[in-house]
Amino acid sequence: MFDCIDDKPVSELKVQGVQKEVSDFVLAADFSVKPGQRSVLIGRSGSGKTTLIRLIAGLDSLSGARDQGRIWLGTKDMTELPAQKRKMGVLFQDLGLFPALNVLENVTFALKMQGFSREKREAEAFSWLQKVGLEKKIHSRIDRLSGGEAQRVALIRALIWKPRAFLLDEPFSALDRDLRNVLRSELLELHRLWPVPMILVSHDPEDLQQIATQQLRVVEESGFRRIQVE
Amino acid sequence: MARDHSVHLIPRGLGWFSSFVVFLFWVLGVLIPLGALFFRLKFFTRMEGLFSSETLSLVRVTFDQAFLSALISGALGLCLGLWIGGDSRWASRWAEAFLAVPFGIPSVVVALGWVLMLGRSGFLARMGIPLDWAYSMKAVILAHVFLNLPWVALLVAQSRRALPIQPLEAAATLGAGPMYRLRWVVFPHIRWAFFSACTQVFGLCVMSFALVMILGGGPPVQTLESALYTRLRYGEFDLSGAVIYALWQLFLTLIPWIVVLWIQFKSESHSLNQNIRPGILLDTQVQHSSRTQFRIVDGAQMVSVLFFIAPYFLIFSNLKLNSMDSFKSLISEITPALKVSFEIAGLTALGVVLVAAFTVIALLFLERWPRFKFGISILVLLPSGISTLVLGLGAWLAYGKWVDPFSGTIAALIAVIGLQMVIFFPIAFRVLWPVSQAMPVRQFEAAATLGCPLYKAFWLLDWPRWKGPVLSAFAVVMAASLGEVAAASLFYHEDLISLPVLLSRWMARYRFEDAQVLAALFLILSLLTVIFILRSRSRVRLY
Numbered sequence: 001m002f003d004c005i006d007d008k009p010v011s012e013l014k015v016q017g018v019q020k021e022v023s024d025f026v027l028a029a030d031f032s033v034k035p036g037q038r039s040v041l042i043g044r045s046g047s048g049k050t051t052l053i054r055l056i057a058g059l060d061s062l063s064g065a066r067d068q069g070r071i072w073l074g075t076k077d078m079t080e081l082p083a084q085k086r087k088m089g090v091l092f093q094d095l096g097l098f099p100a101l102n103v104l105e106n107v108t109f110a111l112k113m114q115g116f117s118r119e120k121r122e123a124e125a126f127s128w129l130q131k132v133g134l135e136k137k138i139h140s141r142i143d144r145l146s147g148g149e150a151q152r153v154a155l156i157r158a159l160i161w162k163p164r165a166f167l168l169d170e171p172f173s174a175l176d177r178d179l180r181n182v183l184r185s186e187l188l189e190l191h192r193l194w195p196v197p198m199i200l201v202s203h204d205p206e207d208l209q210q211i212a213t214q215q216l217r218v219v220e221e222s223g224f225r226r227i228q229v230e
Numbered sequence: 231m232a233r234d235h236s237v238h239l240i241p242r243g244l245g246w247f248s249s250f251v252v253f254l255f256w257v258l259g260v261l262i263p264l265g266a267l268f269f270r271l272k273f274f275t276r277m278e279g280l281f282s283s284e285t286l287s288l289v290r291v292t293f294d295q296a297f298l299s300a301l302i303s304g305a306l307g308l309c310l311g312l313w314i315g316g317d318s319r320w321a322s323r324w325a326e327a328f329l330a331v332p333f334g335i336p337s338v339v340v341a342l343g344w345v346l347m348l349g350r351s352g353f354l355a356r357m358g359i360p361l362d363w364a365y366s367m368k369a370v371i372l373a374h375v376f377l378n379l380p381w382v383a384l385l386v387a388q389s390r391r392a393l394p395i396q397p398l399e400a401a402a403t404l405g406a407g408p409m410y411r412l413r414w415v416v417f418p419h420i421r422w423a424f425f426s427a428c429t430q431v432f433g434l435c436v437m438s439f440a441l442v443m444i445l446g447g448g449p450p451v452q453t454l455e456s457a458l459y460t461r462l463r464y465g466e467f468d469l470s471g472a473v474i475y476a477l478w479q480l481f482l483t484l485i486p487w488i489v490v491l492w493i494q495f496k497s498e499s500h501s502l503n504q505n506i507r508p509g510i511l512l513d514t515q516v517q518h519s520s521r522t523q524f525r526i527v528d529g530a531q532m533v534s535v536l537f538f539i540a541p542y543f544l545i546f547s548n549l550k551l552n553s554m555d556s557f558k559s560l561i562s563e564i565t566p567a568l569k570v571s572f573e574i575a576g577l578t579a580l581g582v583v584l585v586a587a588f589t590v591i592a593l594l595f596l597e598r599w600p601r602f603k604f605g606i607s608i609l610v611l612l613p614s615g616i617s618t619l620v621l622g623l624g625a626w627l628a629y630g631k632w633v634d635p636f637s638g639t640i641a642a643l644i645a646v647i648g649l650q651m652v653i654f655f656p657i658a659f660r661v662l663w664p665v666s667q668a669m670p671v672r673q674f675e676a677a678a679t680l681g682c683p684l685y686k687a688f689w690l691l692d693w694p695r696w697k698g699p700v701l702s703a704f705a706v707v708m709a710a711s712l713g714e715v716a717a718a719s720l721f722y723h724e725d726l727i728s729l730p731v732l733l734s735r736w737m738a739r740y741r742f743e744d745a746q747v748l749a750a751l752f753l754i755l756s757l758l759t760v761i762f763i764l765r766s767r768s769r770v771r772l773y
Contacts, residue, residue, distance in 0.1 A: 087681060097676075157680070
């Protein structure tokens, strides 16, 4: 079922001496996440958690005059690479699903970019969707999905192409407690099958308890927000 | 959402290239021609011509007809717009769509419709109402009112429709009657749209060319625009006189343009405070309507709107085609003009859509420098405030040394297309710019994290959203270009006669029956374009 599309060995994600000037503070981070490790990043609103995720994903850059640091995946320096070349699986807070495309097209988007045949894409999508009970919705429009279904589609879209790391920005914040619990277990199961370094941004203490194998906390100092490993 | 990050979506190379294209277009198309007009003042030995009694009298006539037309259109358009925009039943939606029809009809067809209505042996005379207003100032004002009133009504209706029902209900619970609610709740909401529409109408009436030339009869009623034309292409050639009229014309048209920009700026800052979604509330309004109102009000609304479109459809009455042979000879006369018109319209529309697209890209790119972007966004809309003939004269003064646009060769074709591109550019830009403001930035980011390059993400995710507006902009500009008279008349040549010029020429030679057939074909073409635009807009999915 889970034949690897990309059989490269999974590598450690290293954020090395990063300092990024944000509007009224400097975000500082120096930590690493090993393959299979699940880091949960917690901190107050506006403390730079999303900025860190965007930096690792390549959606923001360390291009400011006083910005510094490197982001590594194994021995590969990702700092200058654009987002489309980093191969990070990102689950956005608002999911970022493509409403013009259906479930199948959303889920197989990255595989299409990589040039996989239609048959291969559909087979992969079906097997992944089956795991979360969405195989019957394969041709549904995105706006016809419930909140939990949309969340699962976004989760699978981020993982199906076997990314090098997995970044989740408060993925469960808009869901009710029961659904959060279900999705947490599904996330853990899916991550077990593709154990790349994972960083999850959250406010929820239950995420810490149930998901984290490493805790990252934003500590506020004068003019700085420092990511601390606990 | 992540709107702040949209600037990073435009690659630097593309951003700079687009900015260069827009800069070049604006400098060559607007700045240099206008500069040439002012530069010409240097050759005036005395400035008396600018303030001669003849010039001032023309300025007065131009101002008076435009002011009266705007006043009447504004007053009646306000009432009609409030009425139609006050509910959301199917009839009011259709009525609103019909209000857009006059803008798809070429001005020469409008003029012919009014000649058939007001002429000595026209429709009204045959009905026993011998007004005989054709070729008079009254006819010009009446035609302007019928043409522009639907525009005012349309903008007012759209603005009124966007007003949520809650403030009205709150006012009612506080004891406000219908008039009080209109004065203190509805009017403050729609006032910017209303004043903006009136000011635009004033500007359009100042710039009106074909209607004044045909319905005013040429010399009996002259405005700055028609006088400018006659100084260049009709009777005695008088370049200095033309430049003087052009400068006055520029003065009269740019003032309303500045006022409209100011009003739009005010209304945008005003609308930022509106955080209630009107779409949801309209459903509530529908529930309020009763069955009894349904039939009476719907019918009355449709009749009111159709009343303002009816004169143009007189063209279909008494269409005379004597024989198949005469029809064939008519078609053979029309065919070359049709070919020229489609060549001009197709190339103009293509050029305009391309320049508008580059402008959108440039402005998104320039969001990095907000003040710079604000200045550019004002300048790109400047052609809305300049009449075609003024710009044409300026272009001729600026480039006539190298290219003679009156030669009827390829130079004239390029001159007409270039002029129309500058004039119609704001239309396409206004269609495309709002689409760019709803760019799905998060989807682009998500696509990037999934290994998709920007151009591919645009094609796969965003192009379906752009397709409708781009086709719409193309169709609007093509329709406007097909019916455009001023540029085509200014640079016309026996080898370069477009359909509107042919039509006005037949009217000038009293070939009214033939003109009527051509106008009918024109009208059908225009209506088909309007229907296409309405359909393509309704298909656009916004997400």
